[in-house]
Amino acid sequence: MAATVSSFKVTSLRCLCPVFHSKNWFFLLYLLVAVFSCQCFSAADEHDFTDDFFKKEYSLAKPYSGLGFSSFSQWDLMGTAMVTPDHIRLTPDLQSRQGAVWSRVPLILKDWELKVHFKIHGQGKKNLNGDGLAIWLTKDRMNNGAVFGNMNQFTGLGVFLDTYPNAEKSHDRSFPYVSVMLGNGSLLYDHDQDGRPTELGGCSAAVRNSVHDTFLLVRYSTNRLSVMVDVDGKGEWRACADITGLRLPIGYYFGASSATGELSDNHDIISMKLYQLTNEPTSEEAEEEEEVTIPRVDNMEQFQVKVEEGGGMSGLQLFFTLLFSILGLGVLGVVALIVYSRWKENKRKRFY
Numbered sequence: 494m495a496a497t498v499s500s501f502k503v504t505s506l507r508c509l510c511p512v513f514h515s516k517n518w519f520f521l522l523y524l525l526v527a528v529f530s531c532q533c534f535s536a537a538d539e540h541d542f543t544d545d546f547f548k549k550e551y552s553l554a555k556p557y558s559g560l561g562f563s564s565f566s567q568w569d570l571m572g573t574a575m576v577t578p579d580h581i582r583l584t585p586d587l588q589s590r591q592g593a594v595w596s597r598v599p600l601i602l603k604d605w606e607l608k609v610h611f612k613i614h615g616q617g618k619k620n621l622n623g624d625g626l627a628i629w630l631t632k633d634r635m636n637n638g639a640v641f642g643n644m645n646q647f648t649g650l651g652v653f654l655d656t657y658p659n660a661e662k663s664h665d666r667s668f669p670y671v672s673v674m675l676g677n678g679s680l681l682y683d684h685d686q687d688g689r690p691t692e693l694g695g696c697s698a699a700v701r702n703s704v705h706d707t708f709l710l711v712r713y714s715t716n717r718l719s720v721m722v723d724v725d726g727k728g729e730w731r732a733c734a735d736i737t738g739l740r741l742p743i744g745y746y747f748g749a750s751s752a753t754g755e756l757s758d759n760h761d762i763i764s765m766k767l768y769q770l771t772n773e774p775t776s777e778e779a780e781e782e783e784e785v786t787i788p789r790v791d792n793m794e795q796f797q798v799k800v801e802e803g804g805g806m807s808g809l810q811l812f813f814t815l816l817f818s819i820l821g822l823g824v825l826g827v828v829a830l831i832v833y834s835r836w837k838e839n840k841r842k843r844f845y
């Protein structure tokens with residue numbers, strides 16, 4: 494029946510309009526599919542790049558309005574860092590330079606993804622260049638120091654694009670090397686060993702003098718940190734590090750820093766774009782959600798806090814114990830007083 498109806502409609506349309514014969518129907522169908530797919534693609538693009546998930550307040554992108562001089566800018570420059578129309582150059586290809594760019598806005602998102610577009614390039618031959626750059630999400634900001642231009646014993650996350658092998662060249666990894674470290678304020682980054690003792694994960698990646706655009710992706714969701722690289726011009730993310738049970742407090746600052754020593758390179762940041770990830774925690778996860786004050790990785794010895802466990806708690810317990818003891822004594826005193834006065838009253842009545 495349906496077939497009869499549709500064939501009737503087609504026949505009627507053909508009668509009404511000579512344009513609608515079978516060849517044109519196929520063309521029309523093709524046109525509709527093409528238009529529909531275009532809409533789908535553009536919707537997907539918008540979903541990725543222009544929707545609510547992109548967080549401008551935490552992002553650094555062209556044209557870098559006001560950066561370096563305006564009080565309205567959400568980023569600060571320090572050291573040798575300078576802004577050009579195309580990038581923020583943290584260091585030029587010159588010896589002994591340090592530069593950084595830091596966000597002024599503390600991050601309050603729990604689940605996020607940071608896409609960094611960077612370029613490391615210079616005149617030096619392979620392994621005769623240095624030192625690399627670092628991407629940060631830390632408690633403190635705007636400090637000079639020995640870790641790619643930032644302070645050592647930092648508190649928070651550091652992702653290092655290390656372009657110079659300081660440790661023995663016989664090691665099994667090739668440079669440049671991307672590595673991840675979580676600092677708790679006391680752990681030291683050991684520059685002479687390229688941070689191996691505190692490394693949580695990493696990979697080799699040809700991030701220097703690349704003819705392609707080079708990107709780094711840091712994703713943090715449900716206490717899992719994933720780092721990926723796209724440096725081969727394939728437009729694909731390659732997994733580099735994956736750490737579960739990683740606890741990061743909120744309220745930290747994004748930054749990028751770089752340093753050169755005897756050897757040098759241009760270290761450029763083109764953009765740092767932050768996207769919010771939406772993750773609805775299950776009721777169990779929400780229940781067991783605890784406030785994190787010091788960064789740590791679950792079940793890793795180097796993050797066991799050295800100070801006496803519960804030192805603050807015992808002070809608190811002592812306070813409450815004292816408070817309740819005093820209150821208890823007070824209540825007892827009042828009760829005793831009432832009982833005594835009643836007893837005295839009764840005794841007095843008996844005499845009359």
Ligand SMILES: [Ca+2]
Nearest residue numbers: 655657659687
């Ligand atoms: Ca190094």
